[in-house]
Amino acid sequence: METSAGYSASQTIPSTSLVEEFGVCGRDDEKETLMKLLLSDDQSGNKISVIPIVGMGGIGKTTLPQFLYNDDRVKQHFDLQAWACVSEKFDVLRISQQIYESLTSDAFFIMNLDLLQSKLKVALMGKRIFLVLDDLWNKNYTEWDVLRRPFQFGAHGSKIIVTTRNQDVACMVCTLEAHRLRPMSEEDGWLLFEKHAFKNAGVGAYLHLEEIGRQIVRKSNGLPLAIKSLGGLLCSKLTVGEWESIYIEQ
Ligand SMILES: Nc1ncnc2c1ncn2[C@@H]1O[C@H](COP(=O)(O)OP(=O)(O)OP(=O)(O)O)[C@@H](O)[C@H]1O
Numbered sequence: 001m002e003t004s005a006g007y008s009a010s011q012t013i014p015s016t017s018l019v020e021e022f023g024v025c026g027r028d029d030e031k032e033t034l035m036k037l038l039l040s041d042d043q044s045g046n047k048i049s050v051i052p053i054v055g056m057g058g059i060g061k062t063t064l065p066q067f068l069y070n071d072d073r074v075k076q077h078f079d080l081q082a083w084a085c086v087s088e089k090f091d092v093l094r095i096s097q098q099i100y101e102s103l104t105s106d107a108f109f110i111m112n113l114d115l116l117q118s119k120l121k122v123a124l125m126g127k128r129i130f131l132v133l134d135d136l137w138n139k140n141y142t143e144w145d146v147l148r149r150p151f152q153f154g155a156h157g158s159k160i161i162v163t164t165r166n167q168d169v170a171c172m173v174c175t176l177e178a179h180r181l182r183p184m185s186e187e188d189g190w191l192l193f194e195k196h197a198f199k200n201a202g203v204g205a206y207l208h209l210e211e212i213g214r215q216i217v218r219k220s221n222g223l224p225l226a227i228k229s230l231g232g233l234l235c236s237k238l239t240v241g242e243w244e245s246i247y248i249e250q
């Protein structure tokens with residue numbers, strides 16, 4: 001879905017573990033809660049915990065694990081980390097390959113799932129692993145079961161974060177309660193908008209744009225994808241008139 005402001009709710013570029021240029025705005029409670037879950041033992045006794053992050057498109061599901069993935073405490077806590085972007089087409093071979101490559105930092109072209117899973121098993125054996133499976137849509141339990149099989153060889157305390165728009169997918173994969181992501185607060189939304197609209201320089205030199213800027217943020221209903229895209233669009237149009245016309249179009 002492409003809007004007049006030029007942002008799209010469906011992702012076409014695969015996600016990576018790298019955090020965006022200006023970092024992660026706000027979400028302090030969510031970061032804290034997820035960090036605690038990652039660094040603590042699963043009280044339910046599962047060897048590998050699966051934590052789903054659920055929410056609508058563009059709400060910031062991928063951004064949170066990107067932040068966690070790059071945090072030094074997480075890097076120190078886990079022996080191995082891997083990032084795989086799944087998306088709509090669920091192909092166990094392709095995803096296993098992505099995981100293997102991410103774990104070993106090596107390109108690995110192999111079409112044999114048995115060999116690939118055996119290699120994964122060896123790589124994961126006894127290691128505390130942190131895996132991010134970004135953008136999972138598949139509700140097929142059997143396929144999920146095959147994908148996660150090598151992970152049972154990881155050490156106790158290993159964690160998998162799954163991001164998904166779908167509550168049923170979250171229920172299927174979770175061993176810990178799913179984390180539902182809410183819209184950003186208005187103030188965090190404004191911080192995000194400010195960074196993009198004024199190229200990280202703050203509203204200081206453009207105080208005449210603050211009021212209409214805040215109205216634009218309010219109308220974005222806490223959706224970071226919309227806020228960021230509008231900020232990026234408006235940074236080249238620094239007049240009240242142009243901002244007002246975008247506000248009306250919104
Ligand atoms: N807290 C945040 N701080 C800064 N930027 C953010 C924040 N949350 C989201 N964004 C930005 O908003 C955009 C959408 O976020 P993200 O990709 O995480 O959404 P999503 O929920 O994973 O969407 P989808 O369901 O389409 O995968 C991204 O460009 C991201 O960089």
Ligand SMILES: [Mg+2]
Pocket residue numbers: 011015061062063134135163
């Ligand atoms: Mg995403």
